[in-house]
Amino acid sequence: MINRFIRSTIISQQPKSIYTSFTSSSSSSSSSSSFSFNNKSILNYISRKMSTTTTTFTLPNQMKAVRIHRTGGADVLQYEDVNLPTIKDNEVLVKNESIGINFIDTYHRTGLYTLPLPSTLGREGAGTVVQVGASIKTLQIGDRVTYFSPGSYAQYTAVPIAVCHHIDASLDAQTAAAFTLQGLTGHYLVRSTFALAANHTCLIHAGAGGLGQVLIQMAKIIGARVITTVSSKEKEELVLALGADHVINYSSTPDFSEQVKKLANDGKGVDVVYDGVGQATWQQSLKSLRPLGYLCLVGNASGPVPPIDPLMLSANGSLFVTRPTLADYLREPGSMQSRCTEIFKWVSQGRLKLTSKTVLPLSQAGEAHILLESRKSKGKLLLEPPTN
Numbered sequence: 001m002i003n004r005f006i007r008s009t010i011i012s013q014q015p016k017s018i019y020t021s022f023t024s025s026s027s028s029s030s031s032s033s034s035f036s037f038n039n040k041s042i043l044n045y046i047s048r049k050m051s052t053t054t055t056t057f058t059l060p061n062q063m064k065a066v067r068i069h070r071t072g073g074a075d076v077l078q079y080e081d082v083n084l085p086t087i088k089d090n091e092v093l094v095k096n097e098s099i100g101i102n103f104i105d106t107y108h109r110t111g112l113y114t115l116p117l118p119s120t121l122g123r124e125g126a127g128t129v130v131q132v133g134a135s136i137k138t139l140q141i142g143d144r145v146t147y148f149s150p151g152s153y154a155q156y157t158a159v160p161i162a163v164c165h166h167i168d169a170s171l172d173a174q175t176a177a178a179f180t181l182q183g184l185t186g187h188y189l190v191r192s193t194f195a196l197a198a199n200h201t202c203l204i205h206a207g208a209g210g211l212g213q214v215l216i217q218m219a220k221i222i223g224a225r226v227i228t229t230v231s232s233k234e235k236e237e238l239v240l241a242l243g244a245d246h247v248i249n250y251s252s253t254p255d256f257s258e259q260v261k262k263l264a265n266d267g268k269g270v271d272v273v274y275d276g277v278g279q280a281t282w283q284q285s286l287k288s289l290r291p292l293g294y295l296c297l298v299g300n301a302s303g304p305v306p307p308i309d310p311l312m313l314s315a316n317g318s319l320f321v322t323r324p325t326l327a328d329y330l331r332e333p334g335s336m337q338s339r340c341t342e343i344f345k346w347v348s349q350g351r352l353k354l355t356s357k358t359v360l361p362l363s364q365a366g367e368a369h370i371l372l373e374s375r376k377s378k379g380k381l382l383l384e385p386p387t388n
C-alpha cells in the first residue's frame with residue numbers, strides 16, 4: 001500500500017502570521033513574498049526557527065468507517081475499510097478522536113431522513129486537523145477542532161471550514177464532541193428560536209437525554225424555570241441533580257399537560273416547550289402552553305408528528321409552532337463560531353457539564369444505536385475510533 005505522506009512543521013508558541021510565513025516559504029506552491037517582515041518579526045522568526053519541532057502525519061490510503069448500504073435496523077451498520085476522504089479547497093481533513101452519536105443518526109439509518117447509499121453515518125466529531133484545503137487561512141495542520149458535518153463515524157472526516165470550530169488544547173475531545181451538535185442545538189433553541197429569559201418557564205422533554213441535559217443546563221444558566229419529563233425514577237434523580245425545578249414521569253403520567261399548566265404562569269401554562277419526543281407528546285405539549293406560547297418541535301424520538309390543523313393553534317391560545325433544524329441556524333456566516341464561543345465559555349466556566357456519557361468503540365456503533373433507541377441511555381453517547 002502506498003502511503004500518502006503529509007509533513008508539517010509546527011513552531012511552538014508563535015503568532016499565526018509568523019507560522020504561516022514560515023510554512024508558506026517552505027511550500028513549493030506559495031511564496032513568502034506575500035508577507036512583509038519588519039525587523040522585529042525577522043528576529044522572532046530566526047529565534048523561533050532555532051526551536052523548530054517537526055510533526056509528521058502519515059496518512060494511510062484506507063481507514064475504518066461505519067457505513068450503511070441499505071436502510072433498516074442497527075444490523076445495517078457495517079464496520080468496513082474505505083478510502084480516506086479527499087478534501088476540497090474549503091475543507092480540512094480531521095483525524096477523529098471522539099465521535100458523537102445523535103438521534104438523527106438513527107433517522108438516517110432507518111430511512112426516515114434520506115441519505116445517498118452507501119453513506120458513512122454521523123454528524124459530529126472532534127480531533128486534529130491533518131490536511132488543510134488550499135483556500136483555508138484560519139486553521140493549520142495540528143490544530144484541534146470540533147465540527148458538525150456528515151461522515152463522522154470514521155477515523156477521518158472531510159469538514160467544511162464553516163462548520164469547524166478551533167478548540168483549546170485544554171478541552172478534551174469527548175467534551176468538545178458532546179457539546180457540538182447538541183450544544184449548538186440547545187444554543188439556537190434558547191437564544192434564537194425562542195429567546196429564553198429569566199422570567200420564563202420552559203418544558204423540556206426527555207430531560208435526561210443528550211439534548212435534554214444540555215437544554216436544562218442552558219435554561220438554568222439563563223435563569224429560567226425548568227419543568228422536564230423523563231421515563232424512569234433513575235432519570236428523575238439525574239435531572240433534579242442537573243438543576244431542573246420540577247420533573248414529571250411521562251410514562252406514568254402521559255396526560256401531563258394539566259400538571260405542567262399548574263406549575264407555570266399562575267396556571268396559564270409554560271412559555272415554551274422544547275419537544276424532541278414528537279409523536280407521543282406533541283398534543284400534550286400544545287396543551288401545556290400559555291396563550292401565545294411557543295411549541296418547538298425539534299425531533300421524532302417516538303415517531304414523526306402528523307400534520308397539524310392550524311385551528312388547533314387558535315383553539316389553544318393563538319400558539320406558535322416551529323419545526324427547526326440546526327443547519328438552518330448555522331447558515332449565517334460566523335454563526336457556528338459565535339455559538340461555539342459561548343457554549344465552550346460555559347464549559348470552561350464549569351456551568352455546562354458533561355455529567356453522563358457512554359463511550360463505545362467505533363466498531364460497536366450498532367450497539368450504541370440499540371442503546372439510544374431502547375431509552376436506556378442517559379446523556380451523551382460517544383464513539384472512539386481506532387488510533388492507528
Ligand SMILES: NC(=O)c1ccc[n+]([C@@H]2O[C@H](COP(=O)([O-])OP(=O)(O)OC[C@H]3O[C@@H](n4cnc5c(N)ncnc54)[C@H](OP(=O)(O)O)[C@@H]3O)[C@@H](O)[C@H]2O)c1
Nearest residue numbers: 102103206209210211230231276299300301302325326375
Ligand atoms: N432539530 C434539531 O436541530 C435537533 C438537533 C438535535 C437533536 N434533535 C432531536 O432531539 C431529540 C433528542 O435527541 P438526542 O440525540 O439528544 O437523543 P436522546 O434525548 O439522548 O434520546 C432520546 C430520548 O427520547 C426519549 N424517548 C421518548 N420516547 C421515545 C421512544 N419511543 N423511543 C426512543 N426514545 C424515546 C427517551 O428519554 P426518556 O426515556 O426519558 O423518555 C430517550 O432517551 C431527538 O428527537 C433528536 O432528533 C433535533
